[in-house]
Amino acid sequence: MKRYTVNGKGLDGLQREESHPPGAPRRGEVLVDVRAVSLNYRDLMVADGRYGGEQNPPIVACSDMAGEVVEVGPDVTEVKAGDRVLNAPFRCWPAGTMNNKWVKTFVGGNGVDGVLAQQIIYPSAALVNVPEHLTFCEGATFTIAGLTAWAAVVTHGKAKPSDWVLVHGTGGVSIFALQIVRMVGARSILSTSSEAKAEIAKREFGVTEVIDYRQHGWSQRVVDITGGRGADVVVEVAGGRSLGLSIQSCAYGGRVSLVGVLDGVKSMINVRDLLRRQVTVRGILMESTEELRAVVYAYDVAKIRPHLSRVFSFNHTVQAYEYLRSQQHIGKVVIDLMAV
Numbered sequence: 001m002k003r004y005t006v007n008g009k010g011l012d013g014l015q016r017e018e019s020h021p022p023g024a025p026r027r028g029e030v031l032v033d034v035r036a037v038s039l040n041y042r043d044l045m046v047a048d049g050r051y052g053g054e055q056n057p058p059i060v061a062c063s064d065m066a067g068e069v070v071e072v073g074p075d076v077t078e079v080k081a082g083d084r085v086l087n088a089p090f091r092c093w094p095a096g097t098m099n100n101k102w103v104k105t106f107v108g109g110n111g112v113d114g115v116l117a118q119q120i121i122y123p124s125a126a127l128v129n130v131p132e133h134l135t136f137c138e139g140a141t142f143t144i145a146g147l148t149a150w151a152a153v154v155t156h157g158k159a160k161p162s163d164w165v166l167v168h169g170t171g172g173v174s175i176f177a178l179q180i181v182r183m184v185g186a187r188s189i190l191s192t193s194s195e196a197k198a199e200i201a202k203r204e205f206g207v208t209e210v211i212d213y214r215q216h217g218w219s220q221r222v223v224d225i226t227g228g229r230g231a232d233v234v235v236e237v238a239g240g241r242s243l244g245l246s247i248q249s250c251a252y253g254g255r256v257s258l259v260g261v262l263d264g265v266k267s268m269i270n271v272r273d274l275l276r277r278q279v280t281v282r283g284i285l286m287e288s289t290e291e292l293r294a295v296v297y298a299y300d301v302a303k304i305r306p307h308l309s310r311v312f313s314f315n316h317t318v319q320a321y322e323y324l325r326s327q328q329h330i331g332k333v334v335i336d337l338m339a340v
C-alpha cells in the first residue's frame, strides 16, 4: 500500500512510501479504500513543523478524505461495505463540548496518523455518508473546511436571513462560508487581496460587497456598507492584526467566529470596542461529528457542490501542497487517489 508521511521538516520531508495494509478492522472500526484527500492550511503547518513541531516518527499526512468502505468490524451499525463515506477530523468527538481526551484524536498532526494512504482504518461513528450528487473529490472537502465554516456561520455564528456576514479571504474555509451564508439567506461581505478572485466570488457565490483587507480603514468600510449597522457575524480566518479590526466592524451584539491565524497568533484588541458593541469572540475548533452530519445534510438537501480549485493526482501530492502554499487557489485543493 502507498502513503505519504510528513516529518515536520518542510516539504522535503513529505515522503511517498510503501507500507503494509492496515489489516482487519476491530470492534467499531471500518476499513476504507481512500479515493480522495483534500488539503488544508494546517497541512502546510504540520509539514513545516509549525503545528506540533517535528513528527518523530513521521506521521501519515492530511486529515480529510472520502472513500469506500471495504470491510466493517464487529458491532458496526452506522455504515456497511460499499458505502461512500467521509471522515470527521476527530476520531472521537461525537457531539457536545470538546474535552481533554477527544482533543487528542485529531488526525494528521501532533503524532496522530492522518489519511493520505490508499487504505485506512477509522471508527465507524466518525464517518458520514457522502451525498449521492457529490464525487469523492467533493466529499473529501467537508472534514475540516466545510465543518469549520458551518461552525463559524451557523453553529456559533447563528447567522439569520438578512444578517451581514464578513468573510476574510477566498481559501477553503472562506468559500464554504460564502456558500453557507447564501444558504441561510444572509448577505456576505468578502475581504480579499485579489480582484480576480473578487469577481469570481461575486459571480459564483453571491457575494454582495467586496473589500480589500490590505487597505487601511476596511473596518469602517464594513460599517458604511451595512448602513452604519456593522457585521452581525465575522468569519475571522486571519487572527493577528485582523482580529481587532473585525471587532471594530461588528454590529451591536455581533459575533466573531475566530477560526484562523493567517495573519499571526498575537492580536491587539481595544477592549472598549468589545464592551461598547457587546461583541462575542468565539474560538472555533472545527466541530463534532454531529455538526459534520448537519453540514453534509444541508449540502445534500440544497444539492450544492463544494468548490474545487484544482485536483492533483496522488503522484503530484508535493505539487498540490506547493499550489496551496502559493495561495492562487479559490476554495479547495484536492488529491485524487484514483488518478495517476
Ligand SMILES: NC(=O)c1ccc[n+]([C@@H]2O[C@H](COP(=O)([O-])OP(=O)(O)OC[C@H]3O[C@@H](n4cnc5c(N)ncnc54)[C@H](OP(=O)(O)O)[C@@H]3O)[C@@H](O)[C@H]2O)c1
Pocket (backbone or CB within 6 Å): 039, 040, 041, 042, 144, 145, 148, 168, 169, 170, 171, 172, 173, 174, 191, 192, 193, 194, 197, 213, 237, 238, 242, 258, 259, 260, 261, 262, 263, 284, 285, 286, 324, 327, 328, 329, 331
Ligand atoms: N480553528 C479551526 O477549526 C480551523 C479550521 C480550518 C482552518 N483553520 C485556520 O483558518 C485559516 C484558513 O484556513 P484554510 O485552510 O481555509 O486556508 P487557505 O485555503 O490556505 O486560505 C488561504 C487564503 O486566505 C486569505 N488570506 C491570507 N492571508 C490573509 C490575511 N492576512 N487576512 C485575510 N485573509 C488572508 C487569502 O485569500 P485571498 O487570496 O482572497 O486574499 C488566501 O488565499 C488558517 O489559519 C487555518 O489554520 C482553523
